[in-house]
Amino acid sequence: MKSALDLAKIANLLRGDVLKMVYTAGAGHVAGPLSSADLFAILFFGDMIKFDPQKPQWEERDRVVLSCGHYCPVLYSALARSGYFEIGELKTFMQLDSRLPGHPERESAPGIEVSSGPLGQGASVAVGMATALKMKYGHLSKKEAPRVYCVISDGEIQEGQVWEAFNFAVKRQLDNLIFILDKNNIQIENYTSQLVSGGDVAGRLEAFGLHVTQVDGNQIDKLKEGLEKSKLVVGSPAVIVMDTVAGKGVSFMENKPMWHDKVPTLQQMKSAFEELGVMYD
């Protein structure tokens, strides 16, 4: 079992990968992958989900659905570092014929469950998968039955489709489904709170009937505890609203909408890696 400190170090390794991928490709998204890196460290390295990189299609695996597809560098990094494919393949991000396209494509590389990018779509697909898993594994205990973890972003919940998905998930009592909402308060052109999905997000989710847990998403212990508790919820889907810092870990990127999808310079890369405590090679 890895300690919170170990997981925090892994999260910074993922952050370093994200920056390298975006720098090498000359494109891609930074702030969200950085704000959610602690989550991905917990999911893939914190004994949180059931998976086997050698058997990506293992029927009883937990499914991780990245609905906010532009976060994909951090997913690709987590998949590579947990053994789905070689870490060296991360260099091919966004390149012609790469298995790691600019937004996720289902099964383009092992471990990529769902095509996503147009916001809101993955939420519905995750609900469909959870519905199907209930049909297939209704006979298994809650502990044994596979779950679906669906990562969504706070900009994404401006899309009505997400709320359609919530409605249906609640109606179907999908307690094998955990949404994780990255509330990093930035989106491509603004602070999310200054547009239309700020305010009491947790309250709105609760009103829709989801089991809501609000945590600091950059505190490994707190987030891990929130996820473990959400697994125990019975009779409704759970959502973890994680308050995070956009661009977390690199001071000059933190809380700045411009870093949503900005490519760092070489100078900025060096300084970012120093802050993250990760080797830049």
Added chain:
Amino acid sequence: MTSDKYLPAQAGLIPEWRTAEKKAIRVGMGEGLVELGAKHDDIVVLTADLGESTKVRAFAEAYPDKFLDVGVAEQNMIGVAAGIANEGFVPFAASYATFSPGRNWEQIRVSVCLSNANVKIIGSHAGVSSGLNGPSHQGTEDIAMTRVLPNMVVIVPADANQAMAAVEAAYNYKGPVYLRTTRPDTPNFTKPMSFEIGRAYIYREGKDLTICACGIQVWDALMVAEQLAIKGIQCEVINVSSIKPIDKQRILTSVKKTGKVVTMEDHQIMGGMGSAIAELLAEENPTQIKFLGIRDRFGLSGKFEEVYQKVGLDRSSLEKAVIDWFHYE
């Protein structure tokens, strides 16, 4: 499979096809799903609060555990269907064509087609034939919207019998399929037989003119062809129910023989079945084409037959249009 070569063209029709009993294509689709549900336990049917009018309600009654009504939420319906398909089931998602693929086209594009998810989409009340509810509810762009999507198969059955067979063919095919159905009771004139995706069905042979039709226009095309025969014009009538993939060989063989093509469909001329024929012929065998369909306008409220007269899809308008064009050319 028996080849057309050894069968008279009319082998695909029931003997009394001219006076065939009427049955809505959507009803055939619904019955096909119930039959399929008895044979396969991996079928899931979804709707967005339109189970009765799309006629998938029959499936819901037979297999309530395999039926999901997502409420009025077509975007979510397609995403849920994609997720269910990802887990190995074969979902059929039914709504009105104007909402699905109309409202949820981007969900179909990414969650279904980009993922090559094994989702079948049933678009009912297609065309202005849906009548009374008016243009907002008449799906007249759905063929264009679906056939442009990579990985998507597009099927437009000509009657209830063909719809029943098409639903089974869609089940047996691995990948996204769009099935178009219509509201009014229309002649159920084709012989019950298995449906082959990618195959056109020739129902009448002729040397002067090829009529390519789909949906409920196929029966009209046959009736028009009989009238034209009296006037000395021999039409070959092809049911292009598989719009994508299209039966290049049968269509090209016919067109090379006749040298002229008329297309008939209850859909916008832009992007529809006629456009698919035009794309094929422009590349392989440039041919004069007359497109009969909805010509860049919306439909209107009214009874099916009245609306057809108004937009020129009633049989006498079709007949006149074909004759005028044939003689003018």
